[in-house]
Amino acid sequence: MIIDHHRVNEITRNNSKLLKSISQLFLNELPDMIKAVDTAYQQNDRQSIAKAIHRLKSALGNFVNSEYYKEFSQLEASASGMTAPVIHLNEWLSQWEKAKLDLETLVVDLKEMAGI
């Protein structure tokens, strides 16, 4: 389970209306955030990829468990190419594709939790 129920309940204080609002806001923002990462990748711009991942990671921090959040930290670091070992962007893409599949799972879980 990627979603951190305890954290989401803490943020929304078990308020179902608030849970629905914040989840809907995230679901509305998510496609553009994913698109920003994909666009930056197509432009082969490592710094833009890292920034786009950072923005997505920031929003995810409100919903996901620490392991999945760390995966995004790793994705951000490896995209920037600033930390060793520097991986090729093709290799980075496979990690990103896996993370996107997990995001789809998160969307399903979040919709279910929020009753959307």
Add this chain to the structure above:
Amino acid sequence: MDVLIVDDDAVTRFALCSALEEWGFIPVVAENADQALEKLATETTPHLLIIDWSMPGMSGPDLCKHIREREDGQFFYILMLTGKEGNEAIIEAMEAGADDFLSKPFDHRVLKVRIAAGSRIVRLEQTLNQLASRDALTQCWNRRMIDELFANSIAESTRKHSIFSLMVIDIDHFKAVNDTYGHAAGDNALKHVVNILNINLREYDQVGRYGGEEFVVLLPATDQNEAWGVAERIRSAIQFQPTILGDDRKIDLTVSIGIAEFDRNRDANQSAFFERADKALYTAKQTGRNRIVSSD
């Protein structure tokens, strides 16, 4: 207390807003540094700030530096939020001017106590500022503050070519009040006079205690004739509303008032302008007291 949230992520802004409202704060939001600087330029600017590190345009640390370079002496407590980890990030944030640092994803209970600590410091600073700028007895501005406001008014009037008048008020025979009724009664009389001033002045006028029984009133957007009308209202109110002491005794007071309207061609500086109003006050005293005299 207002709290400014500066974060480009809508979800985090939403989460922070709902948490702050729950904790009794009033959230004010900005999506980037430029919006934040606009909010910080208003008169009702929040003094407790939560700033995200990574934002498009100016970054969080650069925004911190910008805020710390302000010359108006205002204090801002800055809590920096970031997805970065480690001591280097803490050092960079705090060297840029942040007061506190919290890594994302943050524990809301930790954020709550950190915000509470920040708000205590902001309140303490506001109390110190109040003590440093208000007259302890009457609670009107003290001499240092009214001098500062006076200088600002002259600068604004010069910049905008707007009219501006000054009133210097002195309570007549105040030494006799202290000698007759005692210093405690004299203090009550001073508070009574300031109360009458506050009732009879407009919201944007400023009153300061300049000396023992001498007060200065700044009247923005006011010419000499309008200032006379305000002064007469004050003079008559003080004459006909004596200070009532606890033991049914009353103190009848009168005031003398000198007025001057700022004249850029004539008043070379703040002192010269003040001197004209002060001389008018002197004339009011010399010609019988309980009267108003305008500077020529």
